[in-house]
Amino acid sequence: MTGPTGFDTALAAAVGGGGREHDVDAAASVLAASGADGDAAAARAAARIVRESAARGWTVPDLVRMTGRELTPRHQRLAEAVLPEGRGPAAFAAAERLDRFSAAAAFVEVLCLCARLPRLPDLPRAQAVAAAGDRPASKMLGRIRALLAKAESTGFPEEAEALSAKAQQLMAAHSIDEALLGDAGGTGGYGPGARRIGVDRPYEGAKALLLDAVAAANRCEAVWASEFGFSTVVGHAADLDAVELLYTSLLVQADRALHRGRSRSRDYRESFLIAYAAEIRERLAAAAATEVAARPDEALLPALAARDLAVRRTRERLFPTTSTTRLKGRDSEGWQAGRTTARTADL
Incomplete structure (x- = not known):
């Protein structure tokens, strides 16, 4: 027929x-x-x-x-x-x-x-603490995007570092402002949400590790669905935006460094990315702690703790059962190159 x-x-x-x-x-x-x-x-x-x-x-x-x-x-x-x-x-x-x-x-x-394709869990949608008309959140994100784009494209390392450092500063400040606004106005209706972010082949395990590092530094939690090629990141609206922007930028920087490397073997590239993710995790955690310490507001730490608890409970509700994946670098040259690149990566 x-x-x-x-x-x-x-x-x-x-x-x-x-x-x-x-x-x-x-x-x-x-x-x-x-x-x-x-x-x-x-x-x-x-x-x-x-x-x-x-x-x-x-x-x-x-x-x-x-x-x-x-x-x-x-x-x-x-x-x-x-x-x-x-x-x-x-x-x-x-x-x-x-x-x-x-x-x-x-x-x-x-x-x-x-x-x-099977049914996926319904994801809660994160809402900003204040409406777009109440404060220039969209303008802030526009500035962050522009700074990261310039940092990725410039051929001058000093300029890239300055641009990306400013972008990271704006991200952290924006997130802290969100936490304080939410604490002052109550958290009703402004809880965490979730967003799926693609984790593409090749070396998707190492890329998921990098995304997890960025998520943790921005007070989010990431769960990798290896069979479907994405991670679900749970967090508040400003933090989810920061995670997606910074993860994309760091991937661009890692890819550029990989193409400059001498080795093209799979073990080299995978070891590079695993080490890169590990070093980035340490740098981002230190940067986040420094930004929090610079704020004298006594309400900040309780507000951040409440948001962290809300994120963890949301992740546990969405994913009551998870497992741990361990990755191992097999190429020492790639590992060292990844650590070195991460130490100079523009955050």
């Missing part, structure tokens, strides 16, 4: 069969033979699967990331082209110069993968 109805039936069979090759080929054959009507039916199917995935906790960026993780770069490009707006594969086939069947098969494989 061909046509839109035939494709829906064939796609359901492919999803129900776990994406078996002959089911995928059957659905792709129906789609390829259906022409423009089939592409419209494919677009409706894509939109439906995106909606169903959202109901299970998966955003479109999550789906695109998982497609690249589990399938191929071409599948990921296809997901980027069709999933955000619920489109069929015809335009993608033309752009990639694919025959109809090949494009249809890749499309069916993407939809099968998305449809089989």
Whole structure:
């Protein structure tokens, strides 16, 4: 059976069969033979699967990331082209110069993968202590982003260090101000939330370790879901923003240093990143302690303790059972290079 109805039936069979090759080929054959009507039916199917995935906790960026993780770069490009707006594969086939069947098969494989993803826990949304109209929080984050972008792009280490140090200072001050405002005005309605941050291959264990270090320094807790390529970070709104911004910046700096290194072996790169994360953890913890010590307000420590407790309880509610993963560096040269790079990384 061909046509839109035939494709829906064939796609359901492919999803129900776990994406078996002959089911995928059957659905792709129906789609390829259906022409423009089939592409419209494919677009409706894509939109439906995106909606169903959202109901299970998966955003479109999550789906695109998982497609690249589990399938191929071409599948990921296809997901980027069709999933955000619920489109069929015809335009993608033309752009990639694919025959109809090949494009249809890749499309069916993407939809099968998305449809089989399990339900994720619902995440609470963190709220800022004051509304955006009450204080310039968005302007503060804009300044932090601009400083980190300049620090990543400049070719002068002294300038990069000054820019990133200022960004870190603004992050810490913004977080402390949030804590004091929340303590003064009560914490009702302004508790911690959670955010999923992608942890991409390769060396995802070491990258998750770096994210955990950044999260801990910013009074957050991170739980890594290795099978899905992301960590869930639990914390208050200002702290979650700081974690995402700083983690991204430190990854850029680490990647730049890795490309300057002499060795290209996997053990070297993984050892580099593990050591880099360990050293960054120490530097960030020291910087956070210094910023707190510089504030004379007697209400600060109780306010921070209350926020820490709220974060821990939220993490325990979302993830009552967790396990510990240990990573081991196997290349001494990579380990030393990672520690050295972290000591000069711009925070």
